[in-house]
Amino acid sequence: MKPFYACNSPEHHLSRRQFLAGMATGALGIMGGGFSSFIHSAVAGELKSSEKRVLLIWLHGGVSQLETWDPKPGTSTGGPFQAIPTTVPGVHISELLPHCAKQMHRLALIRSINTAENDHAKGAYLMHTGRKQMPNMEWPHLGAVMAKLLGSPDNPLPGYIHITPRGQGGFNKQDAAFLGPRYCSVSLADGKPPENLLRPEPLTESADRQRNDLRQRLNNRFLQGRRTAETEAYTQSYDQAAQIMERRAVFDISKEPPKLAERYGSHDFGRHCLLARRLLENGVTFVKVTHSNYDTHYENFEFHIEQLGEFDQTFATLLDDLDQRGLLQSTLVIVMSEFGRTPKINRNYGRDHWGTAWSIALAGCGIQGGAVVGKTNADGTAVTDRMVGAGHLFHTYFRALGLNPKKNHYVNQQPIPMADPAASAIEEILA
Amino acid sequence: MSYPLPRYRWWLAVGLLITLAAAAPAQTPLHQRIDELIAAGTPDFERLAAPLADDAEFLRRVYLDLTGTIPPAAEARAFLNDPSPDKRRQLIDRLLASPEHARHMAHVFDVMLMERRTGRHVPPAAWHEYLRAAFAENKPWDELVREILSADGEDAQRRPAAKFYLDRDGEPHLLTRDISRLFLGMNLTCSQCHDSPIVEDYKQDLYYGIFAFLNRSFLFTPKGKPAVLAEKADGEATFQSVFDPAKVTKTAAPRLPGGPLVKEPMFEKGQEYEVAPGKDVKPVPKFSRRAQLAAQLTAPENVQFRRNIANRLWALMMGRGLIHPLDQDHSANPPSHPELLNVLADEIGAMKFNLRAFLRELALSKTYQRASVPPPGVKEVAPETFAVARLKPLSPEQLALAMMQATGLTDVERKALGDKLSEAALYAKLSGNLGLFVNLFGNRPGQPADFEATMDQALFVANGKLLRSWLAPNAAGNLTGRLGQIQEADAVAEELYLSVLTRLPTEEERREVADYLKERTQDRAAALQELAWALLASAEFRFNH
Numbered sequence: 001m002k003p004f005y006a007c008n009s010p011e012h013h014l015s016r017r018q019f020l021a022g023m024a025t026g027a028l029g030i031m032g033g034g035f036s037s038f039i040h041s042a043v044a045g046e047l048k049s050s051e052k053r054v055l056l057i058w059l060h061g062g063v064s065q066l067e068t069w070d071p072k073p074g075t076s077t078g079g080p081f082q083a084i085p086t087t088v089p090g091v092h093i094s095e096l097l098p099h100c101a102k103q104m105h106r107l108a109l110i111r112s113i114n115t116a117e118n119d120h121a122k123g124a125y126l127m128h129t130g131r132k133q134m135p136n137m138e139w140p141h142l143g144a145v146m147a148k149l150l151g152s153p154d155n156p157l158p159g160y161i162h163i164t165p166r167g168q169g170g171f172n173k174q175d176a177a178f179l180g181p182r183y184c185s186v187s188l189a190d191g192k193p194p195e196n197l198l199r200p201e202p203l204t205e206s207a208d209r210q211r212n213d214l215r216q217r218l219n220n221r222f223l224q225g226r227r228t229a230e231t232e233a234y235t236q237s238y239d240q241a242a243q244i245m246e247r248r249a250v251f252d253i254s255k256e257p258p259k260l261a262e263r264y265g266s267h268d269f270g271r272h273c274l275l276a277r278r279l280l281e282n283g284v285t286f287v288k289v290t291h292s293n294y295d296t297h298y299e300n301f302e303f304h305i306e307q308l309g310e311f312d313q314t315f316a317t318l319l320d321d322l323d324q325r326g327l328l329q330s331t332l333v334i335v336m337s338e339f340g341r342t343p344k345i346n347r348n349y350g351r352d353h354w355g356t357a358w359s360i361a362l363a364g365c366g367i368q369g370g371a372v373v374g375k376t377n378a379d380g381t382a383v384t385d386r387m388v389g390a391g392h393l394f395h396t397y398f399r400a401l402g403l404n405p406k407k408n409h410y411v412n413q414q415p416i417p418m419a420d421p422a423a424s425a426i427e428e429i430l431a
Numbered sequence: 432m433s434y435p436l437p438r439y440r441w442w443l444a445v446g447l448l449i450t451l452a453a454a455a456p457a458q459t460p461l462h463q464r465i466d467e468l469i470a471a472g473t474p475d476f477e478r479l480a481a482p483l484a485d486d487a488e489f490l491r492r493v494y495l496d497l498t499g500t501i502p503p504a505a506e507a508r509a510f511l512n513d514p515s516p517d518k519r520r521q522l523i524d525r526l527l528a529s530p531e532h533a534r535h536m537a538h539v540f541d542v543m544l545m546e547r548r549t550g551r552h553v554p555p556a557a558w559h560e561y562l563r564a565a566f567a568e569n570k571p572w573d574e575l576v577r578e579i580l581s582a583d584g585e586d587a588q589r590r591p592a593a594k595f596y597l598d599r600d601g602e603p604h605l606l607t608r609d610i611s612r613l614f615l616g617m618n619l620t621c622s623q624c625h626d627s628p629i630v631e632d633y634k635q636d637l638y639y640g641i642f643a644f645l646n647r648s649f650l651f652t653p654k655g656k657p658a659v660l661a662e663k664a665d666g667e668a669t670f671q672s673v674f675d676p677a678k679v680t681k682t683a684a685p686r687l688p689g690g691p692l693v694k695e696p697m698f699e700k701g702q703e704y705e706v707a708p709g710k711d712v713k714p715v716p717k718f719s720r721r722a723q724l725a726a727q728l729t730a731p732e733n734v735q736f737r738r739n740i741a742n743r744l745w746a747l748m749m750g751r752g753l754i755h756p757l758d759q760d761h762s763a764n765p766p767s768h769p770e771l772l773n774v775l776a777d778e779i780g781a782m783k784f785n786l787r788a789f790l791r792e793l794a795l796s797k798t799y800q801r802a803s804v805p806p807p808g809v810k811e812v813a814p815e816t817f818a819v820a821r822l823k824p825l826s827p828e829q830l831a832l833a834m835m836q837a838t839g840l841t842d843v844e845r846k847a848l849g850d851k852l853s854e855a856a857l858y859a860k861l862s863g864n865l866g867l868f869v870n871l872f873g874n875r876p877g878q879p880a881d882f883e884a885t886m887d888q889a890l891f892v893a894n895g896k897l898l899r900s901w902l903a904p905n906a907a908g909n910l911t912g913r914l915g916q917i918q919e920a921d922a923v924a925e926e927l928y929l930s931v932l933t934r935l936p937t938e939e940e941r942r943e944v945a946d947y948l949k950e951r952t953q954d955r956a957a958a959l960q961e962l963a964w965a966l967l968a969s970a971e972f973r974f975n976h
Contacts, residue, residue, distance in 0.1 A: 158886075171887045173875050181885050196890035200899055202957065208893075211961035214947065215968050221939075222971040225804040228822060231970050233884040238968065241889035414629075 052150050052365055052401050053280050053331045055322075056143070056288040057273075057315060059307075060165075061295030062123070064341040064351055066380055067094050067304040069359040070111045077343035077379040079301055088370040096308040099316035100361075105369045106319055106328070108429045111359045112374020112383040115339060115390055118353040120295075123338030128175075130394030130419055138177035142397060143286035145418065147176075147183040149403055151285040156243030157250065158186040158194075159285040163272045165292045166190050178411045185288070190268065191275045193251035197244065212242070250282045251275070263317045269310045273318045280322070280331060294337060297350040319363060332400050333363040343380040357383045360393070366400030368431045391423025399425040461778050462795035468771035469798045469817050479809055479818040481802040486511055487934035488976065489519060489800055494933070495825065495975045496748055497526040497794070499535030500832035503842060504929040511935070523794045527787050530854035533567035536786075538828045539747065540566075544579070544613060547869070548876045550598025552584065552658055553591055561591035572740050572784035573729040576614060580725035584659040596648075596660050603645040611641055614728055616739035616760040617688065625672040632761040635672055639683030643668035644693075644724040651713045664703035664716035685720050690733065693723045734776060735760070741775035742766075744786065748793045750821030751814055767815035803976040822974040824882040830973070831868035835861055837931040837967060838901035839909030846907065867897065892968050902960045902967075914959045920945035923959070931966040 071094040072078035083092035086104030093101055093109075100107065117123045122133055129139035147159025160175070162185045169189035176184035186194055199208055219235055249255060253275050264270040269291050276287045291311055296303040315335070322328040340358025341351035357376045363369065374386035398405035398419060405425065408415035459467075470476045484492065490510050494502050502510070510518065526532055540562055541555075549555075565575050582593035599605045604623060611619040619627075619638045627633035646668050651661035668683040685693040696718050708714035728736055738760060746752040753766040753775075766772040779789050793799055803820040805812050812819045825833060835841045844860040845852060871888050874880045892898060904911040910930050917923045924944035928936040936944065944962060951958035966972060 171885065173883075181883050186887075194887070194890065196887075196894040198894065200894055200896070203961075207957065207961055210947070211965045214943065214962065214965035217943070218965060218969040218971060222969065222976075226822060226976065230824060230882050230884070231822065231974065233882070234824075234970055234973055237884040237886055237889040238893070240886040241893055244886060244890075245894075 051152060051283065051285075051330065053284070053327070054143070054146050054150075054286045054397070054401070055276060055280060055318075055331055055333045055364075056286070057311075057333070057335045058288055058290045059294050059311070059335065059337045060290050060292040061120070062337045062339045062341055062353060063294040063307075064296065064300060064304055065111070065357075065359040066341070066343065066351075067096055067301070067308065069093055069109045069361055070376060070380060071095075072343070072376075072378065072380045075379045077345065077381070079345065081301070088372075091370065091372055094308075096304055097312045099312045103316050103319050103363075106323070106363045107369060108362045108367050108371040108373070109359055110362070110373050110388065110393070110426065110429065111376060112386045112388055113340075113358050113360060113393075114383050114387050115355040115358075117355040118339060120338055120353070123353075123355060126390045127336055127338055127393075130390050130423075138174065140177040140179045140183070141175045141185065142394065143185055143288060144176040144179050144183040146286045146401070148179050150401065151183075152283060155283040156240055157247060157279070157282060157284050158244075159183055160185040160288075161279055161284050161286070162187045162288045162290070163191050163275060164189050164290050165268055165272075169195055178409065178416070188251070188275070191251075191253070191272050193248060194244070197248055197251070199245065212238070247282070250278060253278060260321070263313075264321075265310060265314045265317075267310050267314075270314045273314050277318060277321055277325075277327075280327060281325060294341075296341065297346070297352055298348040300341065300345070300349060300351040302349075322364070328364045330365050332365040332367065332397060334360065334397070335362075336360040357381065362396075362400070362429065366402065366431050368429055371429045373426055373428050386426075386428075388426060389423065391420030392426055394419040395423055395425035396429060399427075399430055460795075461774075461792040462797075464774060465771065465792070465796040465798055468768055468774065469796075472768040472771070473816045473818060476816070476818060479805070479812050479816060481804060481806055481812075481819040483797060483800050484802040484820065486518075488802060490522070491933035492820070492975055493519075493523060493526060493794060495829055495833065497523070497535065497790070498529060498531035499538060499826075499829050500531070500836050500841075501933050503836060504926060507929045507933050519800070520795065523791060527791055527794075530567065532787075533563050534854065534858060535828075536566035537562035538826070542826065542880055543743070544595055545598065546609075546877050546880070547873055548598055550594065552597035553594035557591040558594045561594075566786075569785065569787045572779075572786055573736070574784070576736075577725040577729050580610075580728065581722065583661070584657065590657075593660065597650070597658060601648050601650040601660050603642055603648065606645050607638060607642045610645075610724075610728070611638070611688075612758040614739060615688065615735045616742060616754060616758055617735065618756075618758040625674045630759070630761050631763060635670060636681065636683055637688045639668045639670045639681075640686035640688065640690075643683045643685040644720050644727075647716075648721050653713060654711055659713065660721075661713045662716055662719050662721055663708065663714060664698075664718070685723060685727075687727050687733065688735065690727055690730075693720070693727065695720075731780065737776040737780045738772060740784070740786075741779045741789070742772060744779075744789060745775065745793065748790065748799055749817060750823040751817075755815065767817075820976065822976050824974055826880070827868040827872040828865055829975070830872060831865050832861065833972070834898065834901065834967060835864065837910065837972070838898075838963065839905070839911075839913065839930065840901050843905060843907045843909050864897070898964075898967070902963055904956055904959070910963055911956070911959050914963070915956055920948050923948065927962060927966065931963060932969075932971055 066072055066077065066079060067081060071081065071083040071092065073081065073083050082095045084095045084098065084101050085092055086101040088104045091104055091109075093104070115123065115126055117126055125133045128141045128143075130142065131139045141160070143160035143162070151159035160183060162172070164187050167187070167189050169187045169192060171181065172185045172187060173181045174184070176182070188194065199205070215238070223231055253261065253271060256274055256278065261271070261274055264274040269289070272289050276289045279287050291307070294303070294307055319328065319333070322331055339353055339355040342354040344351070346352060357380060374388065375384050376382060377384050395405040405419035406421070407418050409418055410416070470480070473479065483489075487507070490507060491501055494500065510522065515521065537559055541559060545558070578589070578592045579595045582589050582596065584590050584593035584597050596606065599609065608618075608620050608623075611617045617633065619633050619641070621627040621629060622633045622635045622638035624635075626635050647663045647666045648660055649663070650658050652658040669680050670683065671678050671680050684695070698717055703716055704714055705717055706712065706715040727733070738754075742752045742754050742760070743757055746757055753768050753772045754760050754764065755767070778792075782788050798817050799820075801818070801820045803822060805819050814821055832841075841857070841861060845857055848856050848860070871891055901909070902911055904915050906912060910927070914923050914926060917926060921941055924936045924941045927944065928934055928940065947962055948955060948958055
C-alpha cells in the first residue's frame with residue numbers, strides 16, 4: 001500500500017532495505033551487538049571533533065524586527081524605543097537588546113527578508129523547510145535534514161530535539177517527511193525528558209538486564225532463518241531505547257552549576273536554553289528552543305519589553321557559554337520566527353503579521369560575525385537592498401555548515417534537491 | 432478519441448476472457464490451482480519451498496490474519512491436541528464465520544481506504560460500524576464500493592459510507608489519486624502534471640479521465656446541517672503538460688483507463704439543472720458525472736477492479752502482492768505470477784466478489800500454510816517466489832489486541848461480562864486502548880502503512896505504564912495472576928508460552944524459565960512479569976510468522 005507520490009514530489013518512505021543499508025555504512029553495526037561498542041571507540045572520538053551542530057531559537061508568533069534587529073527610531077513606524085550602538089561600529093539594534101548589543105561581533109543580521117507569507121502555519125513551514133507548502137508534498141524540516149547529514153550514527157540521542165514551552169512531548173514523525181522517522185523531531189515539553197525514558201520504579205537495573213537478555217535469546221532463536229530488514233529494525237529499536245536510557249542524565253539540568261543556571265535565568269526560557277546547551281554538548285545535532293509568544297496584535301511594545309527581557313540576557317549567556325566550551329565555532333545559531341511584524345502600528349498599539357520586510361540573526365559556525373546584509377527603507381515598509389527569501393536562507397545554512405546545498409536527496413532513486421534550486425546562498429554573510 | 436488499449440486487459444479482450452473463465456470447469460479447487468501456479472512460477476521450487484507450518488504456527492497466523500488477534504491459551508491447547516486431520520479447514524471456516532472476522536476486516540479496510548486520515552464529516556465510530564456491519568453480512572466488494580462511491584452524505588442512514596469522499600473534503604485531485612490507487616491498483620499521481628516520466632503506461636489523459644468524473648463535485652454545507660457532496664452541471668477537466676513548451680490545453684471526458692467514454696446527454700442552456708444553484712441552495716444537475724463513476728468502476732468489464740482487490744487480499748494473507756507495490760500495476764512491473772493473478776481476478780469476479788469465500792481459498796492453500804523458515808540447506812529465498820511464508824508486522828490494532836489477549840486482560844473482561852458477553856460488548860471494553868497503539872505504531876494520516884520500528888515504541892513497551900498495568904498480577908485471572916498460582920516451573924513455562932506465543936516451549940525454553948524462577952524465589956511475582964514481558968517484546972510476538 002505504498003503510494004508513489006513522486007514526480008517532483010518525494011516518496012515518503014525510503015525502503016527499509018535502503019534505510020538499513022544507509023545505517024550500516026554509518027558504522028551502526030546492524031548485525032552485531034548493537035552500537036554500544038562504538039560509543040567509546042576511537043572512531044567516535046574523531047567524529048566528535050569534526051561534528052557540527054545547529055541551535056535554532058524560534059521566537060514563536062513572529063518577533064518584531066523593529067523592536068530587535070532593524071530599529072527605525074524617530075519614524076512614524078518606529079515605536080517608542082531607541083536604537084543603541086553595538087560592539088560593531090555603525091551597527092545599531094533596538095535598546096531592548098542591550099546584552100545582544102555586546103554580542104554583535106558574533107552575530108550576523110539579515111535585514112532584507114521577504115517571504116510574502118503572513119500565515120502562522122505556512123510561515124513556520126516555509127522557515128523550517130525552505131519550501132512553500134503544497135498539496136501532495138511534504139518537505140523535511142531543516143532539523144531532520146541536518147540530523148541526517150550531520151548526525152553521528154554512534155550517538156543514541158535523537159538528532160533533532162525541540163524544547164517546547166509546554167504541551168505534549170513526543171515524536172513528531174511528520175517533521176522528517178521522506179527522510180523517515182529516524183530523523184524526526186522529539187519534543188521535550190517544558191524541557192521534560194522523553195516519555196517512558198525512565199525505568200519504572202520497582203524494576204531494578206539488574207532485573208531489566210535479565211529480562212532483556214531473555215528477550216535477546218528468544219530473538220536469536222526465532223530469527224534463525226527468518227531475519228529480514230524489518231526484524232533488524234525492530235530488534236535495533238530496543239538497543240536504541242536502552243542506550244538513550246543509559247544517557248538519561250543528559251536531560252537533567254540539575255547537574256549544572258547553580259551559578260551558571262542563574263546566569264541563564266530562572267524562567268522557563270532560561271532553563272530551556274541551558275538544557276539546549278547540554279544537549280548540543282552531548283552531540284545532539286539540531287536543537288530547537290521555542291520562546292513564546294511574540295504574536296503581539298495588542299500592546300506590541302509592552303509585550304516586547306517583557307519577552308525580549310527574557311530573551312536578551314539568556315541568549316547572550318548562551319552564546320558566551322557555547323563560546324567558552326569551544327562549541328560556538330562548530331554550532332550554527334539561528335534566531336528566527338515565522339515572519340516579522342507590520343511597521344504600521346494598529347489602534348491597539350499592536351503590530352500584525354508581516355512577511356514583506358523583516359530580519360533574522362545568525363551566529364557561530366561558518367558565519368561572519370558583525371556582518372549586516374540587506375536594507376529596508378526609512379520606515380521599514382519595504383526591502384530596498386538584497387531581498388532574500390526562505391530558500392536563500394536554507395542555502396546559507398548549508399554553506400555555513402560546510403554542506404553543499406545543491407546536492408539531492410534520493411527518494412526511490414529520484415533526485416530531490418535539498419534546497420530550492422531557484423535560490424542561492426547569501427555569500428556576504430559566510431565566514 | 433481512441434486509446435492505446437492493449438496495455439490493460441480491458442473492455443475489448445474482456446468479454447472473451449470471462450467466457451473462457453466461466454467455461455473452464457472448476458474441478459480443481461482454487462486453493463490447489465494457487466499452489467500449482469505458485470510452484471510453476473519458480474524453476475527450483477520444490478527445493479526452495481518450506482514444508483507446511485506446524486499446527487502452532489498455523490494457528491497463530493490464521494487467527495491474526497482472519498480475526499486480528501491471537502487465541503486464548505485454552506483454545507490453543509485444544510487445537511494442538513485435536514487429532515482431527517481436517518482441523519485446519521474447520522478452524523478456517525469457524526474463524527471466517529466469527530464476528531471477530533468482521534471486526535478485523537473493518538480495521539483492515541478502514542486503514543486501506545482512509546489511510547488513518549482524520550476527518551470531521553463522518554465520525555470514525557460510525558464509519559467503523561458501517562464497515563463492520565458490511566463485512567458481517569459478507570457484502571460483496573463491488574456492492575460495497577458502489578455504496579461508498581455513490582454516497583453523498585445526504586441520507587442520514589447511508590451517511591457513513593460517504594466518509595471516503597467527505598473526509599477528503601471532496602477534493603477532486605486527492606480523490607482521483609486515491610481512487611486510482613485503491614480501486615484500480617494504478618498510482619496515477621505523477622500523471623497529474625504530465626505523462627509519468629517513470630511509468631510509461633501512466634499517461635496524463637488517464638488521470639484526467641478519472642478526474643472528469645469528480646471535478647464538478649464539491650463540498651456543500653447546508654445551513655445548520657452537516658456538509659454533503661454536491662455537483663455542478665459544468666466544469667471541464669482541462670489540462671496541460673508541464674513538459675509541453677507549446678502549452679496545449681486538452682480536455683478529458685469522464686472515462687476510466689481503457690474504459691468506454693461516458694455518454695453525456697446534452698441540455699439546452701439553462702436546462703442543465705433539476706435544482707439550479709443559488710445562495711444556500713444545493714444544486715442538482717440533471718446529469719451527474721460522479722454518479723457514473725461507481726457503476727463504471729465496478730462493471731464486470733473492468734478487469735483492473737478485479738485484479739486490484741484480488742491482489743490486495745493476496746497481500747493481506749501472504750504479506751506481499753503478486754503485483755508489488757500494490758498500486759503499481761503496469762506493463763513495466765508485471766506480476767510475479769501473471770497467470771495466477773489472472774486466475775485470482777477472474778475467480779473473485781466469478782464468486783461475485785464474495786470476499787470470505789475468496790479468503791477461504793487463500794487460507795486453504797499450501798502457499799499460505801507454509802513455514803516461515805526456509806528448508807534446511809536453503810539460505811535465502813526471494814520473497815516473490817512465495818516458497819516460504821513471509822513475516823508480517825502486526826498492525827497497531829493487531830498488536831494491541833494480541834497484547835491484551837496475551838496478558839489476559841481480554842480473558843478478565845470476558846469473564847466479567849458473564850452472560851452479557853458478545854463480541855461487540857467485549858470490543859467496547861477493549862477498544863479504548865487501541866488509540867494509543869495507533870498513535871505510536873501507526874502511519875501518519877494519508878501516508879502508506881509501512882513498517883517503522885522506532886525508539887519511542889520500544890520505550891513504550893519497555894517502560895510504559897499501560898503494559899506494566901496489564902502485566903501486574905490480577906486476582907481475576909490475568910496471565911501473571913494465573914502463573915502465580917502455578918507452582919511447577921514446567922507448567923509455568925507451558926502456560927506462558929501458550930498464552931503469549933501460541934505454542935509450547937522447547938526443552939531449552941522450559942529450562943530457561945525454570946532457571947529464571949529458581950534464582951528469584953524471593954520475588955517470584957516480579958520474575959513472572961519479566962518473563963512475560965520478554966516474550967511480549969520479542970520479534971516472534973511483533974511479527975505474524
